[in-house]
Amino acid sequence: MKLYGCGKTRSDRVRWVLEEIGAAYDYVNINLAAGEARTPDFLAINPAGKIPALELDGEIITESAAICRTLADRFSDSGIIPEPGTVERGHCDQWCDFAIAELEQSLWTLSKHRSIYPAERRVPAIEEVAIWEFSKAADVLSKGLGDQLYILGDTFCVADVLLAHTLAWARGYKVPLGHENLEDYANRLLARPALGRVRALNAAG
Numbered sequence: 001m002k003l004y005g006c007g008k009t010r011s012d013r014v015r016w017v018l019e020e021i022g023a024a025y026d027y028v029n030i031n032l033a034a035g036e037a038r039t040p041d042f043l044a045i046n047p048a049g050k051i052p053a054l055e056l057d058g059e060i061i062t063e064s065a066a067i068c069r070t071l072a073d074r075f076s077d078s079g080i081i082p083e084p085g086t087v088e089r090g091h092c093d094q095w096c097d098f099a100i101a102e103l104e105q106s107l108w109t110l111s112k113h114r115s116i117y118p119a120e121r122r123v124p125a126i127e128e129v130a131i132w133e134f135s136k137a138a139d140v141l142s143k144g145l146g147d148q149l150y151i152l153g154d155t156f157c158v159a160d161v162l163l164a165h166t167l168a169w170a171r172g173y174k175v176p177l178g179h180e181n182l183e184d185y186a187n188r189l190l191a192r193p194a195l196g197r198v199r200a201l202n203a204a205g
């Protein structure tokens with residue numbers, strides 16, 4: 001297994017899952033700032049020029065949520081994903097999709113208009129709308145979480161990785177989570193040793 005990634009990006013979600021399940025993997029650092037995702041060699045791996053990308057059984061899988069779920073299924077003994085076809089799995093998939101389709105979208109808008117787009121494409125006024133949009137999604141997450149430890153109840157699952165990584169992204173952007181239960185949830189998840197190992201690996205380059 002080989003993960004193409006870059007520290008402090010969505011590939012940390014995949015690395016976090018790999019560390020949770022204890023799988024052996026090779027890591028190829030793609031320096032986004034240096035344009036390494038746009039080289040012909042990398043575009044042959046992912047034509048979108050984005051990370052994460054996972055090589056598994058000689059094939060490439062992209063999209064962080066799809067990769068995280070595939071890994072969790074493949075290493076199902078780790079217990080971080082419910083069995084396919086169960087209500088629990090439906091709820092796990094529901095929150096994975098919510099993280100990508102609802103919670104992270106406004107942060108992605110902020111990223112693009114703060115730093116990624118060329119200056120002439122940026123619309124500063126979008127910032128306020130994006131923060132408002134995030135608060136709407138955070139309200140839904142807060143209700144779904146309630147006073148549970150994890151999004152499915154007492155058991156940590158792959159959806160918690162996607163959700164907590166996105167909450168960390170919000171914190172990094174100084175976007176308020178707006179709910180005490182989300183602050184506690186983020187603190188609990190972001191203190192997991194597996195994520196600590198990812199941070200240490202990133203710091204070591």
Ligand SMILES: N[C@@H](CCC(=O)N[C@@H](CS)C(=O)NCC(=O)O)C(=O)O
Nearest residue numbers: 009010037049050051052063064065
């Ligand atoms: N929906 C994709 C988004 C992937 C993505 O946009 N990755 C960013 C880093 S977090 C990237 O590679 N950006 C490079 C670029 O757009 O040039 C996923 O969840 O994997």
